[in-house]
Amino acid sequence: MPHGNIEHVNITVTDPDRSLHLFEKLLGWKERWRGPSMLGGRTIHVGDEDNYLAIYTNDEVKGGFSKSVPLNHVGLQVDDLDAAEQVVLAAGLKTFSHSDYDPGPRSFYFFDWDGIEFEVVSYE
Incomplete structure (x- = not known):
């Protein structure tokens, strides 16, 4: 039986550098590449x-x-949900739909500047 994972998600935004900085701070990620698109x-x-x-x-x-046109949301997993929420708030974005239920993770949602919804979860 094959096994897989999501290797990448491609999103369209008005300001890629602003989004880059958010995800670097939120997830500890780094810029891997930048350049012209094939299209x-x-x-x-x-x-x-x-x-x-x-x-x-x-x-x-x-x-x-x-x-939901056509994407509902992108789920992001972090190790410190409270610290992640502070990063989102410091970026001037609003968080909502906080949850903490058993056996699921703690989580919250936010929309980025372009209306893309993200769910941030932590299994801490």
């Missing part, structure tokens, strides 16, 4: 040695995406 525009890869976010933009990206 125009530019992309930054931020992540660790196993997985990453590809953060894409072009001159036509205006932001303001709608939840």
